[in-house]
Amino acid sequence: MLQLSGLLPPIIALMCLAFLFNLVLRRFHASKYEQSVFGVLFGLIVILGMTNPLSLGDGLILDTRTPLIASAVVFVGPLAGIIAVLFGLVCRIIIGGAGVAPGVMGLFLAFGIACGWKRFIGPKVKYPILNDAFLGVALTTSVLAFFLLPFQMAIQLITDFTLTLLVANVLSMVAIGLVFRRELRFVEENRKLTVHAETDALTNLLNRRGLDAAIGMRKNDAQDGHALLYFDVDNFKHVNDTYGHGAGDAALAILAARIKDSIREDALFSRHGGDEFSIYAPQLAACDVQSFADRVRTAISDQAMAYDSISFDVSISIGAFWTTTEMAIEEMIEKADAQLMLAKQAGKNRAQIAYDAPRCVRAFA
Known part of the structure; x- marks a missing residue:
């Protein structure tokens, strides 16, 4: 029963x-x-x-x-x-x-x-x-x-x-x-x-929405500081006009892959649209920002890119901002973008960095 x-x-x-x-x-x-x-x-x-x-x-x-x-x-x-x-x-x-x-x-x-x-x-x-x-x-x-x-x-x-x-x-x-x-x-x-x-379809990187979501789950370590690198492709319009938009898209995808292989796993790499990218690097000491930015830059400039039997050179200019202060990602991007403009004016294919002044003095003393 x-x-x-x-x-x-x-x-x-x-x-x-x-x-x-x-x-x-x-x-x-x-x-x-x-x-x-x-x-x-x-x-x-x-x-x-x-x-x-x-x-x-x-x-x-x-x-x-x-x-x-x-x-x-x-x-x-x-x-x-x-x-x-x-x-x-x-x-x-x-x-x-x-x-x-x-x-x-x-x-x-x-x-x-x-x-x-x-x-x-x-x-x-x-x-x-x-x-x-x-x-x-x-x-x-x-x-x-x-x-x-x-x-x-x-x-x-x-x-x-x-x-x-x-x-x-x-x-x-x-x-x-x-x-x-x-x-x-x-x-x-x-x-x-x-x-x-939250993902960019071309590069499989975070898009801006994805970056905001990922940053929201991070907490800055004030002891080491953190940095935001903001960069774009030098003369990207020339690449599109000369080799075609297919070559331009290929250049962006290759750029994303090369840089992703050259940065730490805890860094947040995102595409903001067009040829504009950013890298948020947590727990990065002031004395390491320049070498980090140069490694990112040379990952692109040291090797030509190839598309459909065409080979062409690409370089990037980088603006970066480093601080120990908790700061909204929008503000860090704004400060890094200001440095990117200076890098462009100084001749391109270079990294221009601004530091949180008090920390910068102590870090390089």
Whole structure:
């Protein structure tokens, strides 16, 4: 006889927490904290199920811990499963009663079955819903943990409740799978749209919107200072007029690739439009700005560019501003652009730098 009434509330609660799934995915998806955060989330739902179980008397309970542990493993990863198991262990031990031993064993069985399924069987099942349903069936073998009880009691429990657990496990895995995959698709589609909106199509660099977003997540280290390099291609109109706009686009793409290979990974390289670019360099000492700017400049001027069997030389002029002060990116760009004008007036293919005066004096003293 099916007895699902005590098993449904935590699953319904989990489905109602789809918005929380979305929130956690948006904040932690593909980060080093993803498995830990989801492990805690699934662990809390495990506790919800274990504190609202189908009671069999004398400390024996049936709940939805098995599919929840498995979901943490297959949808997120082993670490998430381990954390959820730890939550379940603590809760089950606190509940106590005759069912502690089989309850603990059931947690480990669910974790082991899910790991094995994810590694060996899941990748071979083509349809996600079918995959989740079959995993629910496999999880039902955790009823073997009842054999840690007296034999006759174990046989009676298996006879009375295996069908209930089978249906609950299958429904739970399918429901959680639908919710999780839907939210994951939503987050990934939003991320793709965000990347598209914040990336320059020609060079694959950040555009101005992307730069603003990335800068907003950075915090300046006042001890080292930070710099903004603003530059453009010398005589870029001549390149377009002489070799064609295809050559001009190729020059910009080659420029972006060369400079990207010559700067640190923590630098934010962006295209502002046309032939105008910037590089935001955090934690850069005053005495290193000139060499950094010259390295960027010579990455372009030291080697000719080629397009459609045509070879031509390109150079860039750079304006830079360095400071230890927290400053809006717009202000740093304005100050660097003023230096770029001076570099152009001084003959082009050079770097002109302005320093935060007090810091500059100390840095070069």
